[in-house]
Amino acid sequence: MENHVVRVREERGWSQRRLADELGVSRQTVISIEKGRYDPSLPLAFRLAAVFGCRIEDLFVPDPEEG
Known part of the structure; x- marks a missing residue:
């Protein structure tokens, strides 16, 4: 599956840590x-x-x- 998470996150000026905190997940999850x-x-x-x-x-x- 393709995703646009990096683009959308960067457009908002958010770090991976900020997104992880907003979602309640680890930074490693965001990276993955x-x-x-x-x-x-x-x-x-x-x-x-x-x-x-x-x-x-x-x-x-x-x-x-993938159908």
């Missing part, structure tokens, strides 16, 4: 999501969208090869 090594759970994806004031679809794009 940003690098595409970890797809967040649905509740975490909703929290990400809420923190950024956008839709989940604005942050995550399914890989067409």
Whole structure:
């Protein structure tokens, strides 16, 4: 799954630590999501969208090869 978390975070001038604190997760979790090594759970994806004031679809794009 492709994501735009880094772009959206950087547009707001937030550090990975700030985003992690806002979400209640570790900085390592944010790093893993940003690098595409970890797809967040649905509740975490909703929290990400809420923190950024956008839709989940604005942050995550399914890989067409995954169906």
